Amino acid sequence: MSESAPPTAAPTDRSRAARPVPKPGILDIHAYVPGKATVEGGGAPVKLSANENALGSSPKAREAYASAADKLHVYPDSRATIVRTAIAERYRLEPERLIFGCGSDEVFQLLNQTYLEPGDNMVQGEYGFAAFAIGAYAAGGEVRFAREPDYRIDVDEVLKCVDERTRLVFIANPGNPTGTWIPISEIRRLHDNLPPSVVLVLDGAYGEFVTDPTFDDGLDLARTAQNVVVTHTFSKLYGLASLRVGWGYAPAEIIAAMDRIRLPFNTSIPAQMAAVAALHDEDFQRASIDLVEQWRPWLAQQLGGLKLDVVRPSAANFLLVGFPKTPGRTAVEAEAFLAARGLLVRGVTNYGLPHHVRITIGLEGQNRAVVEALAEFMQR
Numbered sequence: 001m002s003e004s005a006p007p008t009a010a011p012t013d014r015s016r017a018a019r020p021v022p023k024p025g026i027l028d029i030h031a032y033v034p035g036k037a038t039v040e041g042g043g044a045p046v047k048l049s050a051n052e053n054a055l056g057s058s059p060k061a062r063e064a065y066a067s068a069a070d071k072l073h074v075y076p077d078s079r080a081t082i083v084r085t086a087i088a089e090r091y092r093l094e095p096e097r098l099i100f101g102c103g104s105d106e107v108f109q110l111l112n113q114t115y116l117e118p119g120d121n122m123v124q125g126e127y128g129f130a131a132f133a134i135g136a137y138a139a140g141g142e143v144r145f146a147r148e149p150d151y152r153i154d155v156d157e158v159l160k161c162v163d164e165r166t167r168l169v170f171i172a173n174p175g176n177p178t179g180t181w182i183p184i185s186e187i188r189r190l191h192d193n194l195p196p197s198v199v200l201v202l203d204g205a206y207g208e209f210v211t212d213p214t215f216d217d218g219l220d221l222a223r224t225a226q227n228v229v230v231t232h233t234f235s236k237l238y239g240l241a242s243l244r245v246g247w248g249y250a251p252a253e254i255i256a257a258m259d260r261i262r263l264p265f266n267t268s269i270p271a272q273m274a275a276v277a278a279l280h281d282e283d284f285q286r287a288s289i290d291l292v293e294q295w296r297p298w299l300a301q302q303l304g305g306l307k308l309d310v311v312r313p314s315a316a317n318f319l320l321v322g323f324p325k326t327p328g329r330t331a332v333e334a335e336a337f338l339a340a341r342g343l344l345v346r347g348v349t350n351y352g353l354p355h356h357v358r359i360t361i362g363l364e365g366q367n368r369a370v371v372e373a374l375a376e377f378m379q380r
């Protein structure tokens, strides 16, 4: 299982300790491991390890960001009103039912903090995003990992994990690191079978990349359900990972509870201004989606031709690629081989996938370089 953090801290008498001792459970948590950003020996690497936008960011967003330079001494608007208004208009949502965070990571953390007490549990897919579980453990909760046969969320497996102490279910759709997604009919079946006391969180970080017209991120379900939260982020399609803006849409009661513990100034003025500009730059969004649409099938086909086992179909801006277990050809060795050529991809051992790597779809030359290097790697 990925990210297992059993609550095994020795029962310490913390009051009598010679130095401050963190509360039980904290030191069992494995800190989040970000995708590599540097190569040994320096040089500018090609970073295909964090699912960032290969086209960078919108020029309009950069302009808006720069125009905030004369406001650095001012506290930001705690309610992020300009982003709130823009999101509400774009997605046709009630502005008061939105919450903004330092990335959607903060929204996940707020949900965990608000709903989990020791003895409670949260349920997620076995390959699910590590940030969900870290926040749950930090809140003293337990995490149950539902099997993902075929690298896909299986609603029946999720439901099997739910019991009377379940407070939250986190589903990334599409998933990371799998890239796969499940239809809204399955999401609705999951929702129908969950107790109304359980919060169903639908993380749509990659939803904007899905071009299948039947895909639905769950916002319509969240409009009427009492226990559904949908999250989105400016980090992926909108190309603003550095600025840390994410949002959630939820029933007013859930938003009000989270707002009680949210840090008041959690999104900065430059970030808010850039987010609004990015949201309005539809040309940049179109170009970003087109790039992924053009190169993801090509990359999958080329890697398949090298006898690598591409998890399909990915609807996100990355591919999960399986490697042989033969020494010399393993995923760990492939990651190192690529890194030595300045190509950074993401090992996913800590997601319970020791034989896979995750590769972000890059620009044409970057994708070609990955294929060439892996052809060499497989022929050694």
Ligand SMILES: *Cc1c(COP(=O)(O)O)cnc(C)c1O
Residues within 6 Å of the ligand: 051, 102, 103, 104, 105, 106, 129, 172, 175, 176, 203, 205, 232, 233, 234, 235, 236, 241, 244, 245, 246
């Ligand atoms: C990248 C990503 C996010 C976005 O995180 P931010 O904190 O908004 O940058 C959320 N969920 C998943 C599954 C992701 O991969």
